[in-house]
Amino acid sequence: MSAPTLARPDERPGRGTSPRPGRARAATHRSLVRSIPLLPAVVLLAIFLLGPVISSFYGSFTNASLSGASAQDSAFVGFDNYAALFADPDFPKSVMLTLVFLVASAIVGQNVLGLGLALLMRSSNRLVRSLVGTFVVTAWVLPEIVASFAAYAFFNDTGTLNNLLAAVGIDGPNWLYALPMLSVILANIWRGTAFSMLVYSAALQDVPQEITESAEVDGARGWQRLVFITIPMIRRSISTNLMLTTLQTLSVFTLIFVMTGGGPGTDSSTLPVLAYQEAFQFGQLGFGTAIATIMLLVGAAFSVAYIRALKPEVD
Amino acid sequence: MGMTSPSRRVMKLASNGVLLLVTVAFALPLIWLVLASVDTRATLSIKLPETFSLQNFTDVMTPETAFIPLLNSLFLAGGCAVITVTVAVLAAYPLSRYKMRVNKPFLYGVLFGTCLPITAMMVPVYALFVAFNLIDSLPGTTLFLAATSLPIAIYMTKNFMDSVPVSLEEAAWMDGASMLTTLTRIVIPLMRPGLAVVFIFVFIGAWGNFFVPFVLLLSPDKLPAAVSIFSFFGQYGTVAYGQLAAFSLLYSLPVITLYVFVSRVLGGSSAMAGAIKG
Numbered sequence: 001m002s003a004p005t006l007a008r009p010d011e012r013p014g015r016g017t018s019p020r021p022g023r024a025r026a027a028t029h030r031s032l033v034r035s036i037p038l039l040p041a042v043v044l045l046a047i048f049l050l051g052p053v054i055s056s057f058y059g060s061f062t063n064a065s066l067s068g069a070s071a072q073d074s075a076f077v078g079f080d081n082y083a084a085l086f087a088d089p090d091f092p093k094s095v096m097l098t099l100v101f102l103v104a105s106a107i108v109g110q111n112v113l114g115l116g117l118a119l120l121m122r123s124s125n126r127l128v129r130s131l132v133g134t135f136v137v138t139a140w141v142l143p144e145i146v147a148s149f150a151a152y153a154f155f156n157d158t159g160t161l162n163n164l165l166a167a168v169g170i171d172g173p174n175w176l177y178a179l180p181m182l183s184v185i186l187a188n189i190w191r192g193t194a195f196s197m198l199v200y201s202a203a204l205q206d207v208p209q210e211i212t213e214s215a216e217v218d219g220a221r222g223w224q225r226l227v228f229i230t231i232p233m234i235r236r237s238i239s240t241n242l243m244l245t246t247l248q249t250l251s252v253f254t255l256i257f258v259m260t261g262g263g264p265g266t267d268s269s270t271l272p273v274l275a276y277q278e279a280f281q282f283g284q285l286g287f288g289t290a291i292a293t294i295m296l297l298v299g300a301a302f303s304v305a306y307i308r309a310l311k312p313e314v315d
Numbered sequence: 316m317g318m319t320s321p322s323r324r325v326m327k328l329a330s331n332g333v334l335l336l337v338t339v340a341f342a343l344p345l346i347w348l349v350l351a352s353v354d355t356r357a358t359l360s361i362k363l364p365e366t367f368s369l370q371n372f373t374d375v376m377t378p379e380t381a382f383i384p385l386l387n388s389l390f391l392a393g394g395c396a397v398i399t400v401t402v403a404v405l406a407a408y409p410l411s412r413y414k415m416r417v418n419k420p421f422l423y424g425v426l427f428g429t430c431l432p433i434t435a436m437m438v439p440v441y442a443l444f445v446a447f448n449l450i451d452s453l454p455g456t457t458l459f460l461a462a463t464s465l466p467i468a469i470y471m472t473k474n475f476m477d478s479v480p481v482s483l484e485e486a487a488w489m490d491g492a493s494m495l496t497t498l499t500r501i502v503i504p505l506m507r508p509g510l511a512v513v514f515i516f517v518f519i520g521a522w523g524n525f526f527v528p529f530v531l532l533l534s535p536d537k538l539p540a541a542v543s544i545f546s547f548f549g550q551y552g553t554v555a556y557g558q559l560a561a562f563s564l565l566y567s568l569p570v571i572t573l574y575v576f577v578s579r580v581l582g583g584s585s586a587m588a589g590a591i592k593g
Contacts, residue, residue: 055439
């Protein structure tokens, strides 16, 4: 590796004819030596990420459980877990709840609020801008368990929200029991908007001022400039951010687990919470693994779409 | 920018008004946390403490309640960050400096790994840890946390390394320096701020993680603060909101300090959010 030749493409495809055999062997050897530093990363990723993914697919076809006879030696049961999953009314319900959670809190809530804040911050005072930035970002930087408790206290029957409502003469509902999905959706918007706000603020800085100004001179109104100029110019950031916030929200567990525990009943059990309940509270490891596998597939589909959007940067 | 038409002034006023409303809404849950921590008779609602007191903090600052869990958090997050950054630097070097056939598939794999919903994996990961007899093992949990943060760390490290000019290394290669020498003597010193950003980014993520140690660790003396706060809530939560808030603040302080350090001193907040900017 101390070869003085530089890291220049020695195997760029389609460049000249194949080199002499000796050189080819030397090049392969060099390639091998040069990829040695990749090894620790490959080993860690293979054991702890690829391993669970593969065992997830396999495990979802067995009757493994945490206790009882099938805890010792599990048997292959084919699609039984999936059949049971779709027959169980909790699963379709959980899929619906997850979709509602994704659309309301990530796609609409975080993105629209984040973009709105980023836009408003451009035409506001310096002081107001730093105030809003500080509090929105703090909710995002706090460890998830702390943020979850703060949200739990806020929406609790005797919490801040109901006290404020009582001060203006409204008898607030018991949010966490009567409206569990609304509570966790609002809490997740509170928790996650900072990310979208930061991404959109950065994107808006790249929109040249002259373009919006010349549109203004031509008589375009504020909303016209937004819809026809600003949004098309940051559409790449929008699609990237939509995908990332969706993926992040798909993984939200702690917030819901602390605030409602998935309840009352299973009224706020999104897929991660349901997988946890099935596997660890009811001991149905195979059942929980089947849910995990479905979530991994959904996540993988989003990842592929995301990578396609980023493709030019990797190449 | 100089022209201040009336419509623009109204616009500015409206923007400020809306933003202040949003600020208040976002601040309320956080203000509760601070007020409750200095109130010995805290409830779940915002209220001014009758007497300001640090009693809650002195109550939770005992080895069992706060110090051992915080040390465990430090072990998990610190260990995870050290392992992740070391492995990521090693992997980033050939990816950044050599044009090899494995680069493209590897980078695609890494990008794919960044997107994997880790929460979705915890059930199979638990099964895997049972099979390897790693349940309730702090090193095992640290390694898993390192593996989950590795993809984004490799991606960020490679981007930082790409911006270190290759000309200095060329000179070193001419003098016969090995890959490891050039890496440790030339490249790493030149990208210290970037590595600090990656280290802190990984540390914050592992420090705040609740679900992974919640599933993989069992013994009370091994639990990190994230999980022990949760059990504290289960045991005393209904009576001791003030102590819960105080413990939460103690536990959040390092993360907030590190974030401020990264964004103000290293100017890396854009690198964190913007690592993914489209």
